[in-house]
Amino acid sequence: MSDVLLDPRADAQPPTQQRAGRGVGKRVLPVLPTVPFFLYIGLFLLVPTVIVVVGAFRTADGSFTLSNLGSLFTGEALAAFGQSIALSALTAVIGAVVGAVLAYALVTAAGNSFVRKIVAAACSVLAQFGGIMLAFAFIATLGSNGTVTRLLASWFGSESDGQWLYGFWGLALIYSYFQIPLMVLVFLPAVEGMRPQWREATETLGGSTWVFWRRVAGPLLAPAFLGSTLLLFANAFSAYATAAALITQYNTLVPLQIRGALISEVNLGQANLAKVLALGMVVIVAVVMALYAWLSRRTERWLG
Amino acid sequence: MTRTAGVTGPLPDIGPRRDTAPPRLRAVKRRRQTIFRWVVVTAVGLFFLVPLLAMLDFSTRALSGRRIFKAWQTLFDPAKLAKDYAPLWDGLKNSLALVVLTVVLMVVILVPTMTWIRLRVPWLRRTMEFLCLLPLTIPAIVLVVGLAPIYRGLSNIMSTSAIWLCFAYVVLVLPFAYRALDAGLAAIDVRLLSEAARSLGSGWGTVMWRIIMPNIRTAVVSACFLTVALVLGEFTVASLLNRQNLQTGILLIAAADARLATAIAVVALLLAVLLLLVLSFVSTGRRNRHSRRAARPAEA
Numbered sequence: 198m199s200d201v202l203l204d205p206r207a208d209a210q211p212p213t214q215q216r217a218g219r220g221v222g223k224r225v226l227p228v229l230p231t232v233p234f235f236l237y238i239g240l241f242l243l244v245p246t247v248i249v250v251v252g253a254f255r256t257a258d259g260s261f262t263l264s265n266l267g268s269l270f271t272g273e274a275l276a277a278f279g280q281s282i283a284l285s286a287l288t289a290v291i292g293a294v295v296g297a298v299l300a301y302a303l304v305t306a307a308g309n310s311f312v313r314k315i316v317a318a319a320c321s322v323l324a325q326f327g328g329i330m331l332a333f334a335f336i337a338t339l340g341s342n343g344t345v346t347r348l349l350a351s352w353f354g355s356e357s358d359g360q361w362l363y364g365f366w367g368l369a370l371i372y373s374y375f376q377i378p379l380m381v382l383v384f385l386p387a388v389e390g391m392r393p394q395w396r397e398a399t400e401t402l403g404g405s406t407w408v409f410w411r412r413v414a415g416p417l418l419a420p421a422f423l424g425s426t427l428l429l430f431a432n433a434f435s436a437y438a439t440a441a442a443l444i445t446q447y448n449t450l451v452p453l454q455i456r457g458a459l460i461s462e463v464n465l466g467q468a469n470l471a472k473v474l475a476l477g478m479v480v481i482v483a484v485v486m487a488l489y490a491w492l493s494r495r496t497e498r499w500l501g
Numbered sequence: 502m503t504r505t506a507g508v509t510g511p512l513p514d515i516g517p518r519r520d521t522a523p524p525r526l527r528a529v530k531r532r533r534q535t536i537f538r539w540v541v542v543t544a545v546g547l548f549f550l551v552p553l554l555a556m557l558d559f560s561t562r563a564l565s566g567r568r569i570f571k572a573w574q575t576l577f578d579p580a581k582l583a584k585d586y587a588p589l590w591d592g593l594k595n596s597l598a599l600v601v602l603t604v605v606l607m608v609v610i611l612v613p614t615m616t617w618i619r620l621r622v623p624w625l626r627r628t629m630e631f632l633c634l635l636p637l638t639i640p641a642i643v644l645v646v647g648l649a650p651i652y653r654g655l656s657n658i659m660s661t662s663a664i665w666l667c668f669a670y671v672v673l674v675l676p677f678a679y680r681a682l683d684a685g686l687a688a689i690d691v692r693l694l695s696e697a698a699r700s701l702g703s704g705w706g707t708v709m710w711r712i713i714m715p716n717i718r719t720a721v722v723s724a725c726f727l728t729v730a731l732v733l734g735e736f737t738v739a740s741l742l743n744r745q746n747l748q749t750g751i752l753l754i755a756a757a758d759a760r761l762a763t764a765i766a767v768v769a770l771l772l773a774v775l776l777l778l779v780l781s782f783v784s785t786g787r788r789n790r791h792s793r794r795a796a797r798p799a800e801a
Contacts, residue, residue, distance in 0.1 A: 227621040231629075234614040238632050241672045245647025246639060252647075295545060302541040305534050312542060322773050323549060328736050329752050330766040334552040337559030337763050344555035347566075374552070377545065406530075435640030438736040442752055452642045459646065459741055475643040486638045 249479065252472035265473045274454060274474065281451040282481070284365065285433035288372040293426040295373070296380020297388075303381070304388045317385070320378035327375050332442035335362060335371050363443055368450075371443075372433050379432060380425055387421035387496060424492035431485045434478070451478055553770070560764040572760035576768065586761070592750025595663040599746065600732045602667035604725050607678050610671065612721065615682055616713050619691050633679035636672055641737040644672065652742050663744035666735075673738070674731045678724040685720020686713075726780045730773065 256262045303313045338345050341359035349355045361367050399409040437452040448457040458471035563569045575581055583590045618625050648669055698712045736748035755762035
């Protein structure tokens, strides 16, 4: 560095280089420093994606086929997709409704209120509190030896063995635990964008609270609400760890089916089952996220 | 809330009765809103508190219902942990190594490229943004399916060690790190700073390390925190590629000692809260300094 500092010609050099690199060089040379990044992304993001997509259309010996897709429509895979979609949709709606109400309750609190700060901080931790830890938390709460199970047994004499926790409704409850905070996080900015003037204007013109929600706030918040719901859907649909830690024997959800297919990939005729299932997931998530992107552009128009 | 009603109450002699009604109505509405707020926050708060308290209870309760604190004693006894709970200990070591590797790799790959693209090849920015946000639409479980053959190849060239998971983790953290760093770079004038440094004779290395990095420090720190949180909590990729990290270790332990696993979950949650507090401290500390600097010319 010190050489460069002392040598007055060093300053003049870059322009000369640029002049020499006119034409093709001018366009190619500046790209060179970005090559490592694109190589890396290519190897660890694009190649895996291509492997999944191409693998879904290949037989065990490598020739092209469409018959793999047929395994998406067999009883087991179809049921798993049904369960996954139902679970994601249900928890997305629960999370969206409860989260939106909570977000609204927070915004109506005074600007810098203590409660609001605490809840906002708690939400950002809890939205990340997925994974196997969450499974432990609910086993400790509602499992066969869980705190709430024991309390219910001693207070009301209920005889739950806690097995429902491992089924659809148990998973729905557990997923809500990270869906609601996520909704608060993504929906809070939209609610904060609501101006008190809108309400005042409605009242000045003689509108009731109902009219305000039905005609003003509702339509304005709808794109943000729908977009957030879609994001929640994708979030639940891609979740794996919690379900994997809870459910070890049955592969009731698509991610669990993929686990099963990966473990037994040597099975005859199922060589590319994992890839087909993965492709199915990507297609669903991509559609949902595309809708989300479109909706969030619409949201920005009003509440940006 | 009620104070507002008291203030607006004694004003009615401005106009006829019709004008006095709205403030009182509003006060009622306000009070109703306060009640609504407390009901909602309490109900949802209970839903979130109960499992946390249950974890504390569960980790200290024997099957008979007696209190035992064995799990917590073990947790604060590294020698015993290393001896009796080897998978957990190995997993923790792997995860800590992965944290360092992933953070370094993420910064090295993203920061120079993002800066360079802003300066010299802006037409590539859309492409880079698209690629960086792509992992949001590719769930980790899907990525694993495609990564499995690549990692089979990698383990032939390098080793089956868990630390190579850092390559996959950089991809997982890409969208979050990219957003944090992009916000940081957008807040400074990259072109002005680098041209000033270049015209004073510094090379690109100096520009990167001594000009750009210090100026986007906050963004880099928050990208690093996001990376740390992601790597410490990662389970999907490690478990399906048969590598041991902290989370797979905890799951193994849970089968043998559910109390200990639950105690670890409590600690992990507390650490996450701490991490978040530090992060918000770092970013608000930075913002305050900014606003102070902005305020100074106005005072002068």
